[in-house]
Amino acid sequence: MNRTASPQGAPIILEDLRFAYPGGAPIRFDLSVEASDMVAVMGPSGSGKSTLLSLIAGFESPSSGRLLIGGEDVGGLAPHRRPVSMVFQENNLFAHLSVAENVGLGRSVRLHLGEADRQAVRDALARTGLSGKEDRLPQALSGGERQRVALARVLIRHRPVLLLDEPFASLGPALRDEMLDLIAQLHAEQGMTVLMATHDPRDAERLCRTMVFVDGGTIAETGPASEFLAGARSEAFNRYVGSRREMK
């Protein structure tokens, strides 16, 4: 993989990807995402957003169907071999490793780092506003700082796809905006394809060009995020977003 090249993302195609948790309802996804797109994945609680991202990342295995990333069938690849980085709502970091080591894992899972890798870690920490905190353990960081460490690791991994599963749900609004800006900057630099699961229409509005509406274990609707957010798409989406807004 080219780690220094100019921005590039990979297209993602899910073809009749089928899955079910033991005893759970059937889940089935068909989806096509353009390279370097920024996609909001929205939908009711339990609709299957996390499952969609987990299938792409390889944390769950479909019973049938195909998953193509960058034109390659990645269905047989273990998660760490897929051209994908993922950031969760929390628990992205190893508690016993320092900030610098947690970021360094993006280069080598055994932390066998050369000088160029260590320089890349320093650069990523500087880019994410964490210089001076490299030796801290995650417990000595704020929630926002911990998510920045996770993003610093994404930055040095240079993977063509970034999956975000409600990454900022536990942060306050100001910090959240700051983090969304940081994702936008990373995207401008690296051009990776971004899929972000979120319940907050403001996240989608701020960051995403495309909307994927997940409902009942399937992709119910896709299109320009602006149309969804303007209320110009399905009643089901409007009801979902309306109910989220009432909850605030």
Ligand SMILES: Nc1ncnc2c1ncn2[C@@H]1O[C@H](COP(=O)(O)OP(=O)(O)OP(=O)(O)O)[C@@H](O)[C@H]1O
């Ligand atoms: N590990 C699991 N074992 C069994 N069922 C699961 C598991 N994880 C999720 N499910 C079920 O699968 C369905 C889809 O869950 P998923 O977590 O993908 O939804 P979601 O849209 O991400 O929800 P939320 O917005 O609440 O995070 C739900 O009915 C959920 O209860």
